[in-house]
Amino acid sequence: MLNLPPRISARLDSRQFANLHTFLVAARHLxxxxxxxELCLTASAVSHRIGRLETALNMKLFQRLTRQVSLTDEGERIFEVLQHAMGELSEALEHSSRxxxxxxxxxxxxxxxxxxxxxxxxxxxVERYPLVSLDLRVGNDNVDFRTRKVDLALYYANGEFPGLKSHRLMREQSAPVxxxxxxxxxxxYEQPENLKHCTTLHDALAWDHAAFDAEWTLWAEQxxxxxxxxxxxxxFDRSDLSVTAALNHAGIAIGRQQLVQKHIDSGELVLPLAGFSRSGHYDYYLVHPPLSTIPKRLLVFMNWLRECARQSAVLDDQEDG
Structure with missing residues (x-):
């Protein structure tokens, strides 16, 4: 558990708690x-509160630029401490009251x-945890946990998440479908040279910084x-859209097994060139900011996701990151 250094806590009194909260929100949004x-204040009031906090702590928390602000090294340190403290407080209140x-x-x-x-x-x-509300948001960009109120992300990626905590949820394999x-x-069937007469269907945003044909290129090289x-x-900008096009005879797509196996089982899709195999090092990862204590609501959801992954029979039990 991270603690406020004594030299800082000694300078805080009851008048500064509102200013600390204002700093926390401003640091999250930058x-x-x-x-x-968010706080229903004026920008001037926010600036004055942070100024009073900086005076009390005798340290500069923000660099004020022409059109934006950024955290100083001290500001980054205090922001991290406050995030951990608020997370632990929320967890303690949750356990004590429910x-x-x-x-x-x-x-x-x-x-x-x-x-x-x-x-x-x-x-x-929903049936298991009726009192937990899930706010599901989708997108192809990596979320900024500091500026977006997001608890957890589920990515298809290579496992590199600097500054974040990651857990591999499922392995993935792929094949043309x-x-x-x-x-x-x-x-x-058994005539891969005829692929040159086909239309290939691409997920142009398969992973971060991927070329539009990255999945096909990896498979073809193998x-x-x-x-x-x-x-x-x-x-397309989504794998499921390229697979939908394949289902409707528009061409041949790279199918990820976790996403297309049900269509293989039903006979709607076939694997005409080769079976599923590993392409690169791309799997599904759960990602969140570093937390000293994971809130119970988040922990039960992550464990439920792992259970679902085990049922998919592609879970790697060793967590990364």
């Missing part, structure tokens, strides 16, 4: 104006894993088929 909106798990969780998820894997399973979580009709029409990739393409 904006006096946005902090003022027997059942309650509260809300803001979860940020990549669109395809939300659509194809997470959302179909949520009814079970298409409808049976498309495979037969283009004579793809199978010595770079020369067989066609020039005709359709590009």
């Amino acid at each position: 904006s006096f104006a946005r902090a003022a909106q 027997v059942e798990v309650t509260g809300s969780i803001a979860l940020y998820v990549r669109p395809s894993i939300a659509q194809c894997w997470l959302v179909p399973r949520l009814a079970d979580f 298409c409808s049976p009709e498309y495979a037969e029409h283009h004579r793809l 199978h010595n088929l770079l020369g067989a990739l066609p020039k005709r393409t359709l590009t």
